Amino acid sequence: MSNPLRQVTLDELKSRTSVKWRQYEEDVLPVWVAEMDVLLAEPVARAITDAVRRGDTGYPSGTAYAEALAEFATARWGWTPAVERTAIVPDVMLGVVEMFRLVSDRDAPVVVNSPVYPPFYQFVESLGRQVVEAPLTDARLDFGTLRQAYERAGRGAVHLLCNPQNPTGTVHTADELREVARLAREHGIRVVADEIHAPLTTGGFVPYLSVADDGLSLMSASKAWNLAGLKAALAIAGPAAADDLARLPEEVGHGPSHLGVLAHTAAFSQSADWLDALLEGLQENRRLLADLLAEHLPAVRYAPGAGTYLAWLDCRELGLGDSPAKTFLRQGRVALNCGVPFGTGGAGFVRMNLATSPEIITEAVHRMAKAWNEASL
Structure with missing residues (x-):
């Protein structure tokens, strides 16, 4: 079975009316709320x-x-x-x-x-x-x-x-x-x-x-x-x-x-076969994210978890304060979850949704790196 995370294009996703795709302006890349960018299992x-x-x-x-x-x-x-x-x-x-x-x-x-x-x-x-x-x-x-x-x-x-x-x-x-x-x-x-x-x-x-x-x-x-x-x-x-x-x-x-x-x-x-294909795709996305961060944002610490499709990114060494998600949104036009509402231990972190295509993950990290570089000037 093909990877469910590779079946929907960004243009198709933008036609969706759920909160993930309607909360922010159209030029913002949303990798925040726990919605997956997939078609339903048949x-x-x-x-x-x-x-x-x-x-x-x-x-x-x-x-x-x-x-x-x-x-x-x-x-x-x-x-x-x-x-x-x-x-x-x-x-x-x-x-x-x-x-x-x-x-x-x-x-x-x-x-x-x-x-x-x-x-x-x-x-x-x-x-x-x-x-x-x-x-x-x-x-x-x-x-x-x-x-x-x-x-x-x-x-x-x-x-x-x-x-x-x-x-x-x-x-x-x-x-x-x-x-x-x-x-x-x-x-x-x-x-x-x-x-x-x-x-x-x-x-x-x-x-x-x-x-x-x-x-x-x-x-x-x-x-x-x-x-x-x-x-x-x-x-x-x-x-x-x-x-x-x-x-x-x-x-x-x-x-x-x-x-x-x-x-x-x-x-x-x-729908177990569909889930298995999804899990394989998520593993690929975890590896991709780790490689992208190592190349473009090496100060961000990421320890892939064995569950969920969420990445918990430690951005404290970037010097962007308690809410780095604000900088990533304002200057990078990428939406992530701010860590502060997650309680003690969340300041300086962002949560990223990996249940999307490799292309969107790649673009999100590029935007994050651009935002950090601009904020550091």
């Missing part, structure tokens, strides 16, 4: 168009989505989530909010490992809860820091774990996840894992629920098959958390899109 596109042709646009029903994920997880990760311990939710972050409500008091603090996906802060704060940071060390979990964060948060708090980690691309190991589970039990903390990037891993992925029977996980085909506009996700409970998930209000299941459920089901059940 089975996914067929599932949607067939449903539209039938007029099958009502409410979601059944367990086909959970069954498809279970088969995929068994084949990829050697772990089989129990279909009866799943529930459909509108999307991962809204599902996270619902899990918080199930396992903690309304004012319980939430521990996060910064730098981390900015909506972790936004959703927690919108609930009126306190965020307690446990920053990563060299992009990995720091258990001394995590223990201190648990102690500050107190018993009854929640740990919102990002696995794989966004923005660093770190894929937590089984031993690391076991230690999270052990510390959480010791301190009376419940763990909710955002595992939306799980299919986008190389070298193995360990689901949190494979090592912790009292955890809750949110999974989705959204990131791996570019389905953000087709809302649907799954909440999954470990055996000891089944009673928690059983208390999920029935109306939460009214939020997901029926077309979304059909699309996500087709992704997990029929």
Whole structure:
């Protein structure tokens, strides 16, 4: 199967109306928000168009989505989530909010490992809860820091774990996840894992629920098959958390899109070959980015992660301050995510989306180098 990242031209991408291609002026090259520059996998596109042709646009029903994920997880990760311990939710972050409500008091603090996906802060704060940071060390979990964060948060708090980690691309190991589970039990903390990037891993992925029977996980085909506009996700409970998930209000299941459920089901059940081709393309893009940075911006430090399609670039040695993304946008006309909203450890960094063509990555680095050279004059 051909590389999905080489199938759409820049002119074709500019005709899209999603936020990635409409947030900035037309001359800005967008390599920021987590949308992929791909066409849909054929089975996914067929599932949607067939449903539209039938007029099958009502409410979601059944367990086909959970069954498809279970088969995929068994084949990829050697772990089989129990279909009866799943529930459909509108999307991962809204599902996270619902899990918080199930396992903690309304004012319980939430521990996060910064730098981390900015909506972790936004959703927690919108609930009126306190965020307690446990920053990563060299992009990995720091258990001394995590223990201190648990102690500050107190018993009854929640740990919102990002696995794989966004923005660093770190894929937590089984031993690391076991230690999270052990510390959480010791301190009376419940763990909710955002595992939306799980299919986008190389070298193995360990689901949190494979090592912790009292955890809750949110999974989705959204990131791996570019389905953000087709809302649907799954909440999954470990055996000891089944009673928690059983208390999920029935109306939460009214939020997901029926077309979304059909699309996500087709992704997990029929589109593994497309995903494999994508993963190969992402590996090529990681190598390309490393080579381009070494040639044009050697002061930028980049350690390719084993998960996600995101590159976390340390630009602190460029002398562009806490928000180098502003310089890259203003003088290079390339849009990247500023690291500051990712929390402690994000200042001086940018996040780059590698789920695009090699030509766009090349142009983005050239523009970044031009912007830095102009800023240095």
